[in-house]
Amino acid sequence: MTDRLTLRRPDDWHLHLRDGAMLKGVLPESARHFARAIIMPNLVPPVVTGDQAAAYRDRIRAALPDGMQFQPLMTLYLTEGTDPDDVAAAHAAGIVTAVKLYPAGATTNSHSGVRDIAKVMPVLERMAEIGLPLCVHGEVTTHEVDIFDREAVFIDTVLDPLRRRLPELRVVMEHITTEEGVAYARAGNENLGATITTHHLIINRNHILAGGIKPHYYCLPVAKREKHRLALRAAATSGDPRFFLGTDSAPHVDALKEHACGCAGCFTATNTLQLLAHVFEEDSALDRLEAFCSLNGPAFYRLPPNEDRITLIKGAAAQWPAKILTEAGPVTVFDPGFTVHWHVEA
Numbered sequence: 152m153t154d155r156l157t158l159r160r161p162d163d164w165h166l167h168l169r170d171g172a173m174l175k176g177v178l179p180e181s182a183r184h185f186a187r188a189i190i191m192p193n194l195v196p197p198v199v200t201g202d203q204a205a206a207y208r209d210r211i212r213a214a215l216p217d218g219m220q221f222q223p224l225m226t227l228y229l230t231e232g233t234d235p236d237d238v239a240a241a242h243a244a245g246i247v248t249a250v251k252l253y254p255a256g257a258t259t260n261s262h263s264g265v266r267d268i269a270k271v272m273p274v275l276e277r278m279a280e281i282g283l284p285l286c287v288h289g290e291v292t293t294h295e296v297d298i299f300d301r302e303a304v305f306i307d308t309v310l311d312p313l314r315r316r317l318p319e320l321r322v323v324m325e326h327i328t329t330e331e332g333v334a335y336a337r338a339g340n341e342n343l344g345a346t347i348t349t350h351h352l353i354i355n356r357n358h359i360l361a362g363g364i365k366p367h368y369y370c371l372p373v374a375k376r377e378k379h380r381l382a383l384r385a386a387a388t389s390g391d392p393r394f395f396l397g398t399d400s401a402p403h404v405d406a407l408k409e410h411a412c413g414c415a416g417c418f419t420a421t422n423t424l425q426l427l428a429h430v431f432e433e434d435s436a437l438d439r440l441e442a443f444c445s446l447n448g449p450a451f452y453r454l455p456p457n458e459d460r461i462t463l464i465k466g467a468a469a470q471w472p473a474k475i476l477t478e479a480g481p482v483t484v485f486d487p488g489f490t491v492h493w494h495v496e497a
C-alpha cells in the first residue's frame with residue numbers, strides 16, 4: 152500500500168485568480184501547492200491587450216505573500232477586435248503563454264467574447280504561425296441547444312471545422328466534461344490537448360440537483376451524467392499526454408453563489424491535490440498522478456517540468472477550511488462529499 156508519494160511540483164493549466172481583494176485572498180491557496188498556472192483573463196474589464204496582461208501579471212506578483220513562489224502564465228481574452236500584431240508582440244516579449252476563446256455569453260464575464268469565428272481568423276492564423284496556443288471554452292451558447300449538450304455541439308459545429316481549416320493551430324480544450332470531449336481529444340494529434348478539472352472527476356449532475364439545489368457544485372460547463380464523469384476519470388488517470396490538470400478553480404463570494412441567479416464556479420485551489428490523490432488511488436493510478444498534474448501540461452506548452460518536488464502523505468482524515476475568508480467576502484471551498492486521507496507535506 153502506498154502511503155507516501157513524491158511528485159514534481161504540479162502546475163494548474165486553468166485558473167481564475169480575479170483581482171484586488173479576491174486575488175489577494177485566493178492566490179496563496181494556489182501558490183501553496185502549484186508552481187505555475189495559466190491565468191484566465193475574464194476580469195471586468197477583460198484582459199485584452201499585451202499591456203493589460205503585463206499589468207495584471209504585475210498585480211498578481213505584487214499580491215503574492217513574502218516567501219511564496221508562483222509564476223503566473225498570462226493569457227489574452229480574444230475579442231472580435233483583437234489585433235494580431237499586439238498578440239504576436241505580447242508573445243514575443245514573453246508576456247503571454249496563450250489566448251483564451253470565450254464564445255460570447257458562455258460563462259462568467261464572457262459578453263466581450265467571440266460571436267463569429269470568421270472575425271477572429273486573422274488572429275488565429277497568426278497564432279498558428281507563431282505556435283501560440285488557443286485555450287477554448289467549448290460550449291455553444293444558442294438558446295435552442297440544451298445546456299447539457301452544448302459541449303458536444305460545439306465540438307461538431309465550431310471546434311472541428313476550425314481545426315480542419317487551421318490544422319497548425321495549437322488548441323487546448325478547456326475543462327472538458329463529456330465522453331464526446333474525451334473522444335475528440337483522444338483522436339487529436341500533438342496540436343490538441345485537453346484540461347480536466349478536479350471537480351468534474353468527482354461530481355455528476357445529481358450532486359447539483361438531487362435532494363435540493365447545491366449552488367457550490369454549479370459551474371460551467373455544468374457537470375453532466377455519471378457516464379461522462381467516468382469517461383473523464385478514465386482519461387485523467389490513463390497517463391495519456393493529451394490530458395492534464397486545469398482546476399478551473401473559480402472563486403465567487405458566497406453571497407453570489409447562494410443567490411437566485413447564482414454564479415458559476417467551484418473553488419478547488421485549496422484541496423485539489425489531496426482530492427486528486429484520493430481519486431487516482433481509487434482508480435489504482437497513483438503512479439500516473441504525476442503525469443496528469445506535473446508532466447503532461449508542461450510538455451504540451453513546451454515548457455520544462457518543475458524541478459522541485461512535493462510529497463503527498465496518507466494518514467488521518469484530511470482537514471481544510473470550509474471557507475477562505477477574503478476581504479471581498481467568504482469563498483466556500485469545494486466539498487467532495489467524502490473523507491480524504493491524503494495530505495500535502497508542508
Ligand SMILES: NC(=O)N[C@@H](CC(=O)O)C(=O)O
Nearest residue numbers: 167258259370371401415416
Ligand atoms: N468555470 C466556471 O464555472 N466559471 C468560471 C468561468 C469558466 O471557466 O467557465 C468563472 O470565471 O467563474
